[in-house]
Amino acid sequence: MLKSKKIVVLGHFGVGKTSLIRRFVTNTFSDNYKVTIGVHITKKVIEISAEDKVSLILWDLEGTDDIVSIRNSYLLGTHGAIFVFDVSRPSTFQQLSSDLAILNEKLPKVPLMIVGNKADLVSEVEVKALFEKYALKVDFLTSAKTGKTVNELFLNLALLLTADA
């Protein structure tokens, strides 16, 4: 059976939301930065099991420094969410806990993945130090550039969303 799930991808400006989706959907990457305006929608159908497929409708939201300002109507009916920050730019994760609190209010009971992207720009040692310093709790460390754990991120979320339904 084919199910459809709406997934919103959000986070601060330029953290790599669009790049992550592009890597997942078309397996490509570009160094050119094209700001997302409004929302861009793409989809990818993935097989979960022999009979079950899920069609992920990915809502790539424009970046915002202020999570509160995200348009609520874009979040309606969301099945799953991905919050992305940039491991190389502390400004994108310094207020992570308050950002997440707002998100939980806006998206109650919606499974959420916390993703540190651009892992290729920072060494593992540095990442560890950062996580300790800011007490970060992260589900996936990804790189849209190298493709590291990008598929795993989306696949995990898809499994999570189809398990309960």
Added chain:
Amino acid sequence: MDENEKIELLKDILFANEYEFEEKISKRVAFLEQTLKERGRLSEKVDPIIIHQIEEFKKSIPTTLGPTITKTLKIEISNHKDAVVDALYPILGKMVKKYVAQEMKLLSSQMNNQLGFLAFWKRKIRSTYSGKNEQALILDDLNETKIEQVLLIEKDSGILKASFTKSETIDEEMVSGMLTAIKSFVEDAFNKKDQDLELIEYELYQIHLQNFATHYMAVVVSGTFSLSSKNKLQDVIFDFYNSYMAMNLDLVFDTSKGSKSIIPVKRSQLEKELKKYFLNAKI
């Protein structure tokens, strides 16, 4: 020799030549006069003959000289083909082009006539039955309002629940999401909770949006979408909603019948229903 003889002799010596000369001259003048007169007379007679002959000659050139000229030309042409082609190409090229264009025009007009012939009778028959005049029907044909696609979309998530389409061209799931995003954006921007976005125009299409409790329908229409078309379309949509969708998707119950059973809906079932309502709907 007497005196008289001497005088005559002297006269002869003195004047003989002159006399002869005078006689010669007068003879000559007479001859010339004669010739001139005769020529004038002659030309009167000869000129028409000459003119006639010339005319005859002109007429007879093609038969008399023609073959010779042609033969000469043929030889010249075969000996200088390239030169001839160069000389004739611009003229022939134009002629050929014009000819082909003309033929094409003729052909296409013939085709149009034939197609037109069928369409003509179709309209005639329709006009006798519908009572509309033919011009109106021709315009109708050009602007005919057609339902191209129907999308049944979950309001919040923008997820496509079912669709009916005449030709599969777009990714309906992505379009459904996009439409929902546009709808949310516009409705948010105007910040009026009880107002819904009703129509989106996209290139040659109009997308009519009809809201229900938990779902909305996006109907893609081509042609002129008049107020009367909109009313007819809404009738079809509401028919579908009342007889099928309300019970099964919106969980709105017909309290007069006291029925509260919800039939689980399969996409294939929904699409069968959509097709039933929208395939032959005239709007």
